[in-house]
């Protein structure tokens with residue numbers, strides 16, 4: 001954690017909606033005049049798509065499993081180093097994993113490959129990470145400890161799978177069978193690496209559909225925002241102004257002392273109302289820390 005160079009991380013499984021949520025953050029950043037250094041979690045995969053296919057085959061021969069959720073397929077050292085470097089210096093190194101032809105063509109590369117590492121951070125106000133492992137902790141790495149504001153994006157699992165299957169088949173060129181196989185193969189890592197993060201988050205946003213999703217593997221469409229509610233759980237509710245949220249968000253209610261429920265269509269508004277003051281607070285602390293540093297260097 002660093003007052004001078006704060007880090008915000010939105011963490012969630014594949015298909016949870018972390019990329020989609022980024023639009024709400026971008027809107028808040030624009031409104032507050034913040035320049036973020038943006039990092040996509042998939043950049044920290046260890047392997048290109050071709051190398052991952054080989055790693056999967058090799059693991060299978062040894063009766064083992066490898067998945068994008070675990071430490072075998074992701075470089076947690078590099079992710080932790082980026083967070084540490086940015087929090088200490090406001091700088092770091094980043095690259096992108098290109099999923100689709102649309103993403104790859106501008107780089108003259110193929111989908112499933114990485115762009116070269118490049119410098120990031122110069123002149124930015126904070127680091128914004130969205131991806132799988134913003135709150136990960138293992139025996140070797142503690143990524144979570146560097147994060148100042150950790151947000152969980154966690155649809156209930158049937159919805160998460162529907163979102164993943166439909167996105168991966170429509171946009172990333174995979175077959176329904178291969179996406180289903182990857183869900184099965186990833187299950188152990190999902191439990192070991194992904195879900196524990198949601199107990200470390202400051203706020204979780206959990207989308208819960210109000211339509212039948214009991215067979216996610218046959219679903220033809222993603223339930224819309226209006227076909228869902230969002231359950232918002234605060235880790236520390238001491239300073240949360242629930243009466244304000246209840247009065248501002250039509251149709252919202254509290255289901256527990258630390259939990260607000262809003263209609264799906266109000267998710268963007270709820271995110272803006274809840275996250276804006278938290279982000280303003282990070283900026284306030286950053287300015288105070290910089291003032292103190294200026295004052296000390298004047299001595």
Ligand SMILES: Nc1ncnc2c1ncn2[C@@H]1O[C@H](COP(=O)(O)OP(=O)(O)OP(=O)(O)O)[C@@H](O)[C@H]1O
Pocket residue numbers: 012013014015016017018019020021131132163164166167207222223224225
């Ligand atoms: N709130 C939402 N309402 C409707 N559809 C959504 C919502 N959030 C995400 N989706 C859809 O779910 C799919 C997955 O979302 P997204 O790509 O944001 O996931 P992700 O967490 O970034 O996944 P990955 O880490 O694998 O890139 C997309 O097709 C997206 O349009």
Ligand SMILES: O=C(CO)[C@H](O)[C@H](O)COP(=O)(O)O
Pocket residue numbers: 013014015042045049068097098099100112132172
């Ligand atoms: O979303 C994912 C993990 O978050 C993908 O499964 C992973 O990034 C591999 O991508 P692709 O299937 O495009 O090679």
